[in-house]
Amino acid sequence: MIDCIIIEDEPLAIEKLRIFIQKIPELNLINTFSSGINAIGFINSNSIDLIFLDIEMKELSGIQLLESTSINSKVIITTAYENYALKGYELQVCDYLLKPITFNRFIKAFNKVQHELEKQKTTKVGSKIFIKTEYRLEGINTSCILYIEGMGDYRKIVTENKSIMTLQNFKELAKILPSDNFCRVHNSFLVSINKIEKIERNRITIKNNIIPVSDSYGKYFYKKIKSK
Incomplete structure (x- = not known):
C-alpha cells in the first residue's frame, strides 16, 4: 500500500x-x-x-x-x-x-x-542499515528492530538482542527504514508494525514493552495498519 x-x-x-x-x-x-x-x-x-x-x-x-x-x-x-x-x-x-x-x-x-x-x-526490507553511534557506524538488520524511543537528544534503537543509542533524529532514521513496516506512533516512539503483539486502549505491546499511541499520530498509524 x-x-x-x-x-x-x-x-x-x-x-x-x-x-x-x-x-x-x-x-x-x-x-x-x-x-x-x-x-x-x-x-x-x-x-x-x-x-x-x-x-x-x-x-x-x-x-x-x-x-x-x-x-x-x-x-x-x-x-x-x-x-x-x-x-x-x-x-x-x-x-x-x-x-x-x-x-x-x-x-x-x-x-x-x-x-x-x-x-x-x-x-x-530485511537489509542491514548503519547507525551512527559514538565514534562508529553500527550495522543493524531492520528485521530485528522492535521500536525506537526518543530520549532527549538521543534515540534508543531497541532490537531483539540489544539497544543502541544514536544522535540521529526520527526523520533521519525513517529515511533509511522500510516505510511499509515502520511507523511513528508518538512524539517519542517509532515502532516496527510486524513486532506489535497487541493494541489496547491506544497502547501497543511489543515484547512486554508498553508504547503509547498519541492522538496526533494515532489517525495515521491506525490507517496504516488497516491497509497492511
Missing part, C-alpha cells in the same frame, strides 16, 4: 485527485492540505510515500516547499503551468502532471512511483 497526501489549494482539483486515488487499490489517501504551510508539520512528523503537490499556491508555492523542506517522499507535481517542468525535474520529482489531468496520465505517473518504491523496498 502506498500512503499519499494531496497539497492543493483548489477544492475541485483536490476532489478530482481524490477520485483518481480511490480508483487505485494500492493508493491510500492519508490527508489533504489546502496550503504548503499547513502541510509542513505533517510532512516532518510522518513517513509518507507519495505527495501530490500543486505549484501555484498562496503564501508558499510547491517549488518553495520542495526547496525549503527536507522531503523524503516521492513527489508528483500537479499544475496548470508548463514552465515549471524543468524546475520540477531539477528538484528530482517523480512526474509532472499538467492540468486538466486525465486518468490515463495519472495512471502512468502512479506506475512510475510504484516502480521506484518497489526498487527501494527490495533494497531495504
Whole structure:
C-alpha cells in the first residue's frame, strides 16, 4: 500500500485527485492540505510515500516547499503551468502532471512511483542499515528492530538482542527504514508494525514493552495498519 497526501489549494482539483486515488487499490489517501504551510508539520512528523503537490499556491508555492523542506517522499507535481517542468525535474520529482489531468496520465505517473518504491523496498526490507553511534557506524538488520524511543537528544534503537543509542533524529532514521513496516506512533516512539503483539486502549505491546499511541499520530498509524 502506498500512503499519499494531496497539497492543493483548489477544492475541485483536490476532489478530482481524490477520485483518481480511490480508483487505485494500492493508493491510500492519508490527508489533504489546502496550503504548503499547513502541510509542513505533517510532512516532518510522518513517513509518507507519495505527495501530490500543486505549484501555484498562496503564501508558499510547491517549488518553495520542495526547496525549503527536507522531503523524503516521492513527489508528483500537479499544475496548470508548463514552465515549471524543468524546475520540477531539477528538484528530482517523480512526474509532472499538467492540468486538466486525465486518468490515463495519472495512471502512468502512479506506475512510475510504484516502480521506484518497489526498487527501494527490495533494497531495504530485511537489509542491514548503519547507525551512527559514538565514534562508529553500527550495522543493524531492520528485521530485528522492535521500536525506537526518543530520549532527549538521543534515540534508543531497541532490537531483539540489544539497544543502541544514536544522535540521529526520527526523520533521519525513517529515511533509511522500510516505510511499509515502520511507523511513528508518538512524539517519542517509532515502532516496527510486524513486532506489535497487541493494541489496547491506544497502547501497543511489543515484547512486554508498553508504547503509547498519541492522538496526533494515532489517525495515521491506525490507517496504516488497516491497509497492511
